[in-house]
Amino acid sequence: MDRLECIKSMVSRCAAAADVGTDHGYVAEMLLNDNICERVIATDLNEGPLKRATEYLTGISLDQRCDFRLGSGLTVLEEGEADSIIIAGMGGDLIADIIETSKNIALAAKELILQPMTAADKLRKYLTESGFVIEDEKIVKEYHHYYFIMKAVPGHSDKTDEIYYKFSQHLILRKDPLMMEYLKKVIKTNENIISSIEKTGNREYNEKIKELQNKNEKIRELMSN
Incomplete structure (x- = not known):
């Protein structure tokens, strides 16, 4: 469609x-x-x-x-x-x-x-x-x-977890196949950014790496619920 x-x-x-x-x-x-x-x-x-x-x-x-x-x-x-x-x-x-x-x-x-x-x-x-x-x-x-x-x-x-502003609650609850594909793509994009940052060896970016890792962890939780 x-x-x-x-x-x-x-x-x-x-x-x-x-x-x-x-x-x-x-x-x-x-x-x-x-x-x-x-x-x-x-x-x-x-x-x-x-x-x-x-x-x-x-x-x-x-x-x-x-x-x-x-x-x-x-x-x-x-x-x-x-x-x-x-x-x-x-x-x-x-x-x-x-x-x-x-x-x-x-x-x-x-x-x-x-x-x-x-x-x-x-x-x-x-x-x-x-x-x-x-x-x-x-x-x-x-x-x-x-x-x-x-x-x-x-x-x-009703008040909702802010993660559902970022990612549609309806589509996640339905386990929409295209939504699952989209979430995997987001995880992959974040992993590529983490990899690029790590190659620089700049410790100033450690906070950014942690933030992206936490995001991916949260997305994986959403996908497995």
Whole structure:
């Protein structure tokens, strides 16, 4: 399953979905073609991508079921207007900022489908500390890159071990094969860093080595539980 297909699979059937930062409009196309939602509000901060999406979706006769809006983040939405809000293909920090800037809009939706390109750990931490529960999470791999797709819903999150900000609790508990592969890769990367540091013979880096060894130990514990 590729990244966009996985995003689509996480969206619950609904009346309206908002595709924030729609770019080419591919997610909107998939949602409408599969009748996952009746209509899509396709938004983008920049005129170019929105124009591309408008032309593309018009060309495949889906524009009648789309509302195209130019603007920043969730500011172009009304409270409760979108049942599902999709924010994909941006950094985790930026996604958190978008949600925080229009938190009333985010909290009025039934679900948020989020796919950070970077800083997934910061996004998980933000969500769990800001009135959302991460209900589910999936992982996909494309061209040696691992992507995490989260479904968050309004609610209170119980306090959790901070390691689960770094590594998805849902995927670890499910022993997701791709997640296990990802964790092994993290361990291997850390081991390579340790090996490189040890070759320098610089004792100033002993603390760094210890830190990486502790991280690997913790990851192995997660994998074996």
